[in-house]
Every structure is written in C-alpha cells, then in structure tokens.
Amino acid sequence: MINQMLLEQLQRNVHSFIRTVRTLSTEQFLTKMNGWAPRDVTAHLIGWNRATLDGTDAIRRGEMPAALVDPGEDCCKINAVFVAQYDSTDPQQLLRELELSFQELARKCYTLDLADWTTDFGVQLGGGAPLTIDKFVTFLSDDYDNHRREIEAWRETAAAEND
Numbered sequence: 001m002i003n004q005m006l007l008e009q010l011q012r013n014v015h016s017f018i019r020t021v022r023t024l025s026t027e028q029f030l031t032k033m034n035g036w037a038p039r040d041v042t043a044h045l046i047g048w049n050r051a052t053l054d055g056t057d058a059i060r061r062g063e064m065p066a067a068l069v070d071p072g073e074d075c076c077k078i079n080a081v082f083v084a085q086y087d088s089t090d091p092q093q094l095l096r097e098l099e100l101s102f103q104e105l106a107r108k109c110y111t112l113d114l115a116d117w118t119t120d121f122g123v124q125l126g127g128g129a130p131l132t133i134d135k136f137v138t139f140l141s142d143d144y145d146n147h148r149r150e151i152e153a154w155r156e157t158a159a160a161e162n163d
Contacts, residue, residue: 003117006137007109013144014102017045018095020148024155029091033154040083041147042094047082049101052140053108056133062122065136109137 021029021038029038036044048067055065071078088094112133120130 003109003112003114003134003137006117006134006141007106010137010141010144011102011106013141013148014098017144017148017151018098020151020155021091021095024091024151026089026091028155028158030089033158034150036083038151039089039091039094041151042091042098043083043086043088044079045144045147046086046094046098046101047078048140048143049098049105051078051082052136053101053105055136056108056112059121059123059131059133059136060116064123064131068125068131 021042024038031037032040051065051067055067058065067075067078072080086094086097088097117134117137118132120132123131125131
C-alpha cells in the first residue's frame with residue numbers, strides 16, 4: 001500500500017508546474033529570474049525527481065541519499081550538478097524529461113509498503129531529525145509548488161512591466 005494522498009499531491013504539483021512552464025515563451029523560459037531561468041528550475045526538478053527515486057532505496061538501507069551527502073548551502077552544489085546535467089534549452093524536451101522522471105519516481109513509490117513511508121530507518125537530517133521517505137517526497141512536492149509560484153509571480157511582474 002502506498003501513501004496515496006502524498007503521491008496525488010506531488011502529481012498535482014508536478015502538473016501545475018508543467019502547465020505554468022508551458023505558458024512561457026522560449027525566451028521567457030531561458031530568461032533569468034531571481035538568479036535562475038525557468039529552464040534551470042526545470043532541470044533542477046528533473047534531478048530531484050531522480051535523486052528522490054534513488055533516495056527512497058538509500059533511506060530504506062539506512063543511508064543518506066547521495067544528493068544530500070554534500071549538497072552545499074541551500075543545496076547549491078547538487079542543484080548546479082542537476083542544472084548542468086540536464087542542459088537542454090528546448091522547453092518541450094526538458095518538460096518531457098521532467099514528466100518521464102516523475103513517472104519513474106511515481107512507479108517506484110507505488111511499490112513501497114505504506115509502513116516504509118514513515119519508518120525511521122536511522123537517516124538523520126541536520127539537527128538530528130529523522131529523514132523518512134514521506135518527508136523526502138514532501139520536500140520535492142513542496143519544491144514544485146514553490147517554484148511554480150515563483151515563476152507565476154515573475155511572469156506577472158514581467159507582463160506588468162511590459163504594459
């Protein structure tokens with residue numbers, strides 16, 4: 001049995017993000033906002049989909065997910081790796097890769113036992129808080145929602161400036 005509500009929320013957030021990015025022109029997709037272009041954000045989320053996929057197994061083994069071993073302040077090191085790794089500037093190509101990586105993650109999550117979602121396997125975040133699979137997936141889901149809202153606010157501000 002899976003954590004259905006969490007996966008449904010993640011799916012809603014992923015699809016809301018994709019819908020928002022699809023409203024952007026290619027130029028907007030490549031234009032920096034708050035230091036990152038929506039292209040960079042999309043690449044970063046592809047990387048985190050894959051890191052979360054791999055991280056579920058690491059957590060179940062009692063190991064820190066590789067992406068969190070030395071991520072840098074505010075995950076700047078690992079995010080830079082993801083932005084470089086998924087380097088396409090084609091919005092459609094990156095959105096396809098985002099959807100594919102999300103589907104891979106979702107398939108993996110559907111194989112997890114419900115108990116695994118909240119079990120403390122001994123992996124600890126800074127400060128000693130346990131890192132559970134549901135927390136890791138929640139972080140990702142929230143990241144999608146936060147980035148969607150940032151892009152929407154940036155797009156609205158840019159539109160107002162052009163009026």
